[in-house]
Amino acid sequence: MINIPNLTKRELLSYFFSPLAYVIMTVFLLVIGFFFYAALSESSNSQVMKEVLGLMAFITLIISPMITMRLVAEEKKSGTIEMLMTAPVTDFEVICSKFLAALVFYVFLILPTLAYVVLLLVWGNPDIGSLLTGYLGLILLAGVFLSIGLFVSTLSTNQIVAAVVTFVILILGWLLGYLSASFPSFLKEVAAYAGFIEHLFNFTKGLIDSRDIIYYLSLIVFFLFLSIRGLEIRRWK
Amino acid sequence: MIEVSHLTKQFAGVKAVDDISFNVQPGEILGFLGPNGAGKTTTMRILACFMPPTTGQATVGGHDVVTRSLTVRRMLGYLPENVPLYPEMRVNEYLKFRAKLKRVPTSERAGRISQVLDQCGLNDVRSKIIGHLSKGYRQRVGLAEAIISNPKLLILDEPTIGLDPNQIRQVRALIKQLGQERTIILSTHILPEVEMICNRVIIINQGRIAAMDTIDGLARTAQSQAKINVEIRGPGAEIQRTFENIPGVKNVSREEKNKINMFLIETEDGRDIREAIYQSAVKNKWVLLEMKRTSATLEDLFVKVTARE
Numbered sequence: 233m234i235n236i237p238n239l240t241k242r243e244l245l246s247y248f249f250s251p252l253a254y255v256i257m258t259v260f261l262l263v264i265g266f267f268f269y270a271a272l273s274e275s276s277n278s279q280v281m282k283e284v285l286g287l288m289a290f291i292t293l294i295i296s297p298m299i300t301m302r303l304v305a306e307e308k309k310s311g312t313i314e315m316l317m318t319a320p321v322t323d324f325e326v327i328c329s330k331f332l333a334a335l336v337f338y339v340f341l342i343l344p345t346l347a348y349v350v351l352l353l354v355w356g357n358p359d360i361g362s363l364l365t366g367y368l369g370l371i372l373l374a375g376v377f378l379s380i381g382l383f384v385s386t387l388s389t390n391q392i393v394a395a396v397v398t399f400v401i402l403i404l405g406w407l408l409g410y411l412s413a414s415f416p417s418f419l420k421e422v423a424a425y426a427g428f429i430e431h432l433f434n435f436t437k438g439l440i441d442s443r444d445i446i447y448y449l450s451l452i453v454f455f456l457f458l459s460i461r462g463l464e465i466r467r468w469k
Numbered sequence: 470m471i472e473v474s475h476l477t478k479q480f481a482g483v484k485a486v487d488d489i490s491f492n493v494q495p496g497e498i499l500g501f502l503g504p505n506g507a508g509k510t511t512t513m514r515i516l517a518c519f520m521p522p523t524t525g526q527a528t529v530g531g532h533d534v535v536t537r538s539l540t541v542r543r544m545l546g547y548l549p550e551n552v553p554l555y556p557e558m559r560v561n562e563y564l565k566f567r568a569k570l571k572r573v574p575t576s577e578r579a580g581r582i583s584q585v586l587d588q589c590g591l592n593d594v595r596s597k598i599i600g601h602l603s604k605g606y607r608q609r610v611g612l613a614e615a616i617i618s619n620p621k622l623l624i625l626d627e628p629t630i631g632l633d634p635n636q637i638r639q640v641r642a643l644i645k646q647l648g649q650e651r652t653i654i655l656s657t658h659i660l661p662e663v664e665m666i667c668n669r670v671i672i673i674n675q676g677r678i679a680a681m682d683t684i685d686g687l688a689r690t691a692q693s694q695a696k697i698n699v700e701i702r703g704p705g706a707e708i709q710r711t712f713e714n715i716p717g718v719k720n721v722s723r724e725e726k727n728k729i730n731m732f733l734i735e736t737e738d739g740r741d742i743r744e745a746i747y748q749s750a751v752k753n754k755w756v757l758l759e760m761k762r763t764s765a766t767l768e769d770l771f772v773k774v775t776a777r778e
Contacts, residue, residue, distance in 0.1 A: 246555065319542060
């Protein structure tokens with residue numbers, strides 16, 4: 233545990249040193265900004281952030297693979313993994329730091345969207361409670377996406393491959409909720425529960441249901457566990 | 470310090486390291502010598518706990534590299550081949566990061582960093598970005614990183630590769646100096662380097678140990694393979710027969726150019742038979758133009774040992 237702050241710091245630094253980070257941030261804020269404008273002109277203002285959060289979730293799905301693709305794949309490609317894993321650090325510390333760095337970077341990314349919240353507070357009448365739970369849900373959802381991306385990144389030395397595979401997995405998980413209606417009856421509820429998006433809607437409605445939190449947290453823990461295993465693959469190759 | 474017994478590492482059906490065993494005493498500088506792909510890097514990676522062996526065992530300071538990996542990793546400094554570094558970091562930033570990772574106490578950290586910067590001649594580039602450095606500097610950053618925690622054991626994979634002659638000299642001097650109080654394993658395919666730095670050499674070929682001896686021992690072995698070059702004018706076939714009958718001669722090969730015979734004579738245990746050659750030349754009135762004893766170098770030995778299979 234002792235190495236996690238140090239490792240996370242280095243990981244975060246390398247995010248902000250790479251041009252990709254700024255591209256991601258710019259695109260993210262542009263799209264969200266435009267959508268906020270569009271939502272503002274159409275919805276009643278208590279609904280605006282709910283819609284914006286829903287879109288942010290979708291954009292998160294698109295950018296998560298870009299955030300996570302380099303985490304392990306790049307170290308494997310450049311060989312720095314050899315320096316990293318021969319230092320006295322555990323696999324657990326390495327994976328946790330990488331995940332934390334990705335999550336902190338994500339939080340940093342959505343931070344500017346709080347400006348919209350401020351705008352609504354000044355000129356509108358938003359429901360603060362559902363906004364807070366909405367952001368909480370979004371961060372949990374991002375945690376799931378990032379842990380999946382991290383896992384895929386441990387399996388590949390090619391960043392692009394890691395990004396594409398992650399994207400496919402995320403899309404499937406996203407669609408699972410929508411497609412559940414057409415599943416046979418005994419699978420319907422399972423599919424609806426397993427899909428990523430159903431759970432987010434509760435959060436944006438202002439509902440904190442322990443089932444949703446457990447769903448997201450267990451997925452994160454599961455994929456972090458798989459990532460540690462993925463990192464170990466080199467040992468039995 | 471290090472005990473390796475029956476170590477084998479298999480990659481997808483290929484045996485990179487095949488049943489090797491050796492020991493390293495504390496304070497020794499051991500050189501790993503071998504052609505490319507001989508298994509040097511794999512052996513070092515196993516010792517540095519980067520990958521476990523397929524079978525066999527290796528211990529560092531009495532700790533197994535698989536089951537007590539963290540303890541072993543805390544004891545060693547490792548410089549991998551090609552020196553992978555984070556290109557976006559600054560030199561002192563990187564060293565600070567690694568010093569923390571290797572648990573150099575906070576109170577000593579700054580002191581250690583400036584000491585290794587000094588030792589490795591990195592003071593000019595301490596706040597430069599690693600990605601902008603030349604190969605030579607990056608190599609030295611790697612070396613500085615390896616010694617930052619003052620480890621008892623240093624594992625250096627090709628520490629002088631890619632350096633210019635001046636830098637090579639500096640790095641060799643540094644390694645020798647470091648070796649005064651540490652155990653060092655280094656791999657190289659530069660033979661004079663081994664003669665200069667190491668106390669003991671292991672020559673690896675195709676995953677197996679082809680030779681293992683002290684530098685002096687190897688020199689003696691090499692000496693025993695000394696050959697004698699003779700240039701002589703006279704009846705070639707007859708001369709060859711005479712030479713072959715000198716006691717101790719193992720093999721005589723002849724080449725003729727412009728009526729001058731050139732002989733290459735191998736003797737048992739490198740026996741010096743120049744006198745006998747001179748005597749027989751005088752007796753038979755052959756004209757002895759040149760005679761030279763060439764002692765085999767470590768290089769000849771290396772070629773011989775690694776080309777056997």
